[in-house]
Amino acid sequence: MDVRTLCLGILTFGDATGYEIKKAFQDRLGMFYDASYGSIYPALNKLTTDGLVSCRTKSQSKRPDKKIYSITLDGQLTFLKEMEGTPAPEKFKSETLATLMFAHLLPASHIAKVIDDLIESYQSNIEILSGECDMKQALTDRFLCGYGIAVKSAAIKYMQENRHLIEAEALLADHAAE
Amino acid sequence: MDVRTLCLGILTFGDATGYEIKKAFQDRLGMFYDASYGSIYPALNKLTTDGLVSCRTKSQSKRPDKKIYSITLDGQLTFLKEMEGTPAPEKFKSETLATLMFAHLLPASHIAKVIDDLIESYQSNIEILSGECDMKQALTDRFLCGYGIAVKSAAIKYMQENRHLIEAEALLADHAAE
DNA sequence: AGTTACATATATCAATTCGATATATATCGG
DNA sequence: CCGATATATATCGAATTGATATATGTAACT
Structure with missing residues (x-):
């Protein structure tokens, strides 16, 4: 496709x-x-x-x-x-998550900002999708909007509950650098 | 980046x-x-x-x-x-979800298969990530594996609970075609 | 013993796609 | 009155994919 x-x-x-x-x-x-x-x-x-x-x-x-x-x-x-053909595997590209891979080398403040920005962008996505979801009458559109909302919500929840793990790594590096 | x-x-x-x-x-x-x-x-x-x-x-x-x-x-x-720069917005590409956009034109059997395959691929992702998550000692790796698991799990849950919406559209089309 | 599949290791190429840019004008809010 | 956004086309360099080519080792299966 x-x-x-x-x-x-x-x-x-x-x-x-x-x-x-x-x-x-x-x-x-x-x-x-x-x-x-x-x-x-x-x-x-x-x-x-x-x-x-x-x-x-x-x-x-x-x-x-x-x-x-x-x-x-x-x-x-x-x-x-x-x-009617088989769809290709999904592809996802996130520079933010790639950045987090190197949290142990970066300032904790930067890591925190990058995570804040990501959560904010997800929240903005959800707001837009919620608005659209209400407007649409077609089941298809609702299903797809709902999918987006479900996935982004889960992402936010995970980020909020677990960000301390990765922020701890960055803090460690900050102290080591001093 | x-x-x-x-x-x-x-x-x-x-x-x-x-x-x-x-x-x-x-x-x-x-x-x-x-x-x-x-x-x-x-x-x-x-x-x-x-x-x-x-x-x-x-x-x-x-x-x-x-x-x-x-x-x-x-x-x-x-x-x-x-x-230290700001990461670019995330990009996601899914031919499967693009296919579902046109569910009302396609055979219900095909829509069902496409959804089955997607759920299976998510489940396979989760299994692989779970294995890795246990092996890894670094917090960073665990955090990122956990992210993947959380997001894919939410996607599966949503699909299973709501697939009937989109499958109904495809069925309607099947009947109209007869 | 033979064969199939996978892993190691490099590299290139056509085709696709992105992101930016160029060109013009209308419209709308501040 | 100005700046931002919308309408509408199109192209171009740069980046990237996915496939392919070339060789060989090694492990598993028959």
């Missing part, structure tokens, strides 16, 4: 411009899949060439022409076939 | 070959940061050029020469300075 396939998926919900597709990635998929213009625009070009989407241009005065993409029948079939 | 910096970090634990550094990424950082040979070997070359690591070659009969890298004093200072 690549950006191309997910662009097709987003277009099953209705026609959209590249700009709107980018927004859909952020708003609907952002939690577990993101894509940049640098991958979306080339993807749409390729999809158009392959006949999986069609594109009509709406000229606008004083703005770049709007290119509205629609999924074709061929595109729908390709999308469904693609989605 | 990039692969270069994390190679330096891994070398603070002791000298290593590129192959061993790759293993360290998998074994120690794998949960929250991974890197491939295609990024590790170029990173080590650059670090050597910049004088942040030194490299001695150990010739081995019937094997490629082993290149053992050591972090230099300059490398240690550079690493510490790098780690």
Whole structure:
């Protein structure tokens, strides 16, 4: 599954411009899949060439022409076939947790700040997701929002209950450095 | 923070070959940061050029020469300075959850399988992490293993309790298709 | 004895993707 | 009136992945 396939998926919900597709990635998929213009625009070009989407241009005065993409029948079939494959393993990248790996080399104050920031960002995620969760009527959206909330909540709880472990390591190093 | 910096970090634990550094990424950082040979070997070359690591070659009969890298004093200072910056936001990519976004278009049997597989992979993660957690003496390692276990456990619990929501959507679609 | 799979060890390459940047304008709050 | 945000396109260098190539040892299985 690549950006191309997910662009097709987003277009099953209705026609959209590249700009709107980018927004859909952020708003609907952002939690577990993101894509940049640098991958979306080339993807749409390729999809158009392959006949999986069609594109009509709406000229606008004083703005770049709007290119509205629609999924074709061929595109729908390709999308469904693609989605029937086995999804790749999940990938998670956290510079914060990588930083904590080296807590014994860093100032305790920095470790504390990094953890504070992470907890705050999780809390902000949860607030946004809670708001969305209430608005959405579709079960799918609710399920996915709920997933995000459940996981982030568990992360916060663990961090708060166990941060002293890693902060102790950093403190030890601080004393050794003196 | 990039692969270069994390190679330096891994070398603070002791000298290593590129192959061993790759293993360290998998074994120690794998949960929250991974890197491939295609990024590790170029990173080590650059670090050597910049004088942040030194490299001695150990010739081995019937094997490629082993290149053992050591972090230099300059490398240690550079690493510490790098780690004091603010870590980038976390990134998570899940093709499985992206698939679920389109549950209303897919066969219920496929949705069920995809969820089963995800739960199984989480369970396997937890088992591996539990084993490691017991072995490790360092608080840092325990903290990070514990984090992984806490988060994956919450994910499993949520999935098991709420999967019926999304499976219902897929079933609806199945009936509509008939 | 043979074979299959995995571990050691290096390295490169096409393809993908990110993050930043460029270009223009509208709109809205302070 | 100004600065921030939104609309809308597109490209480019740099980083990264995942696959592949090359060799061999070693352990387990048949």
